[in-house]
Amino acid sequence: MFDPKKSTPKIDHEEKCSGQAKYVSDIYFDNMLFAKTVRSSIVKGKILDIFVPELPEDYYIVDHRDVVKENYVKMVFKDWPVFTVDTVNYIGEPIMLVVGPDKQVIDEIISQIKITYQDEEPIFDLVKSVAHKSFTKGNFKEASEKAVRSIKETFQTGYQEQAYIEPQGMLAYLEEEGKITLIGSMQCPYYIKNAVINTLGYPEDKVRVIQPAVGGAFGGKEEFPSTIACQLATAVVKIKRPIKMIFEREEDMLVTTKRHPSTITLEAKIDENNKVIGLKANVGLDAGAYIGLSAVVLSRAMLAVTDAYTIANLDVSGDVFITNTVPTGAFRGFGSPQMIFAIEMFMNHLAKDLGVDPYTFRLSHLVKQGDLTSTSGIFRDPILMKDMITKAAEISDYHHKTQEYAKPNVYKGIGMSWFLHGCGFTGDGESTHIKSRVRLVKDEKDVVYLYIVAVDMGQGARTALKRVVAMALDIPNEQVVFDYPDTDEAPDSGPTVASRTMMIVGHLLTKAAQKLKANWKKGQHQEVIEQYQQPDYINWDESKLQGDAYPAYSWGVNVVEVEISPVTYEVQLVGIWSVYDVGKTIDERMVIGQADGGITQGIAYGYLENMRHEKGKLRQKNLTDYIIPTSMDMPPMETILMDNPFLYGPYGAKGVGELTFVGGAPAVALAIENAIKRKVNRIPATPEYIMELINNE
């Protein structure tokens, strides 16, 4: 009998340690050319003239005139051009590619290209809304009338850069006349396939996408690689040679999508028993120059409004704003980290304003099984939060430390965040948009092959999903094969996003495996295809944002302890403790790996990672000035995993990847509050901001 919790060797461990794993930049073709992008140097304006020097033999320019069919990158809206035609909307917007055999010559050509612009007035403030959403719960107006107190605060969050260590890159070539293949660093092979089909106007069987080893993604390789793919496909169709485009770090940081900066205003209506009976919330997201996935990110931010609390009456609204800055997009948590930060800080601030103990105040609002969600769906499954909070407090000595550190002139602090994360696509997205399919093939030697496009970007999807199939078939791991995804072999099992891979794709695979097992014919070729079916209980109205927004929720508690220098206000992390409910743990070591890495990014989002633009120009453009944690910054961590199996997850598993991120920022910000005895309303809480809080009182 298999124990799902047991860890197995990662199937790519050897090749990754020895350097033999092939990432896109490690792949070379004979006769291959390189491409580099010529980009806008101004924030907003019209292109009046482009001077291109005479090109040496074998060098090419590729721009909007070469686009075969549609000059937009297929995502949700049709607003993001493959190459701009005559206007530019942000610094770094792609205008053309220069393609040729020698990278140095390409750089020389680019240095001689002269573009004349006519500047136009840019927008940087959140004033131009391109998507507005709202929903309500209960009756906020009535709650407002009943309330005896009303408290309102605004919270701000900054950019965050994914900073995967492998920069973005893609390689494309013609397999035969009229069929193009793309190999690249990506999370969503079918997003790329569909985007390239759209821009080239090719039939489905003439575009093939292959995923090699991917060196980290964190959302940054969800939609952005589609833009590179469309540009490169256009170039390959024109030049008919293999072409590779690998971003340098600076280019990657300046032009790829990042986490949305946000402004969130929360207004609580409180009754005479210190109960929050109403909450009004407004979220503004800075989408940058194009909408991309921002409207979807906005939904997740809004839906997370009540976090792990139950509040009976809600009035929630939000907007996506266009500005003349680099487009923002997917990043682990997808809108929810901004809101969880805001509401966690707010609940603590409310308690302080009301003169009550924050822990008790928060507990009195904690969500219970059977409560209504923010969108009036139902929390159907058991919720272990109370037990988890107690455990987290115990292992971190939270209560004692909170008291000690609250004393004056103690520059130490401890903070605790409570949070949930909806697993899978929002609402009926899985059944209406994604429609996942998985394919299992058994050959005559009874070896079973997984054909899915779940991308292993480090989280261990290949190892874990292979294992799930082996367990369901009750055969040894070695009898199951899961190679790198290739859209010519694998049906669309959906994008590798939204904490859906194990819960949704893993569940489909177990169902497929069970069918194969029931009908197992030794020595025969067999094939099973399984398609996603929405559980009957899900009722979702996308137009009103009402009902069950997610099939399941994962839950978490983070505690972070800090020490702050009274001289420099630098924050040193002292300890990190976490308790998670991810349903059932599959491969404990891998889940701990996600937990450690997720909270590291989440905490860094809260206190360390600082990126700003000045009139549309990003001030941080490499790993020298955009600081991410090093081994010296991280303290030891302790993590407890609960057991709370979910009916529709494989062996009871729910989502892991994003959950481990979302609680980091509020936990560290609350720890900083505890240490400096001032309210933190903005992240990252840099030494400069901490100094401002201390001095401006």
Added chain:
Amino acid sequence: MNKIQFNLNGQDVTVELDPSLRLLDVLRDYFHLTGTKEGCGEGECGACSVLINGRVVNSCCFPLANANGKKILTIEGLATTKRYQILKDAFHIEGGSQCGICTPGMIMAAESLLSMNPHPSDEEIRIGLSGNLCRCTGYNMIIKSVKKAAELGEGLW
């Protein structure tokens, strides 16, 4: 162009290339040793770590000219050794590798550390690996991996 001679993974080699080329590009493009990765190109991330005369160096900031007469070890060279086997096993046991793009560099840095200090404390490991960025793990499982390697490889370093 001048001839530049050095020892690469145990073999004496001579190249006639632009001496201002980055060692990283020479290793990857000329010798096809792609285990050495480029993460930032400015000496911050350590994905391009190689050993030069036994000490860890960022090959993206090392001009080819300076390689003359040196002993250069890349992950491909280290991978043939017993020490590598121990490091690889330890990284497996403790879960020290996720996406893998930093892993060869981490292992080179660990080799450099252990060769100077076969029994490092946690703090010494943190310092020894502080030039190598990892965005996946939060480092603790890497620290444990190096500690485990020191234990499993007793006497090798």
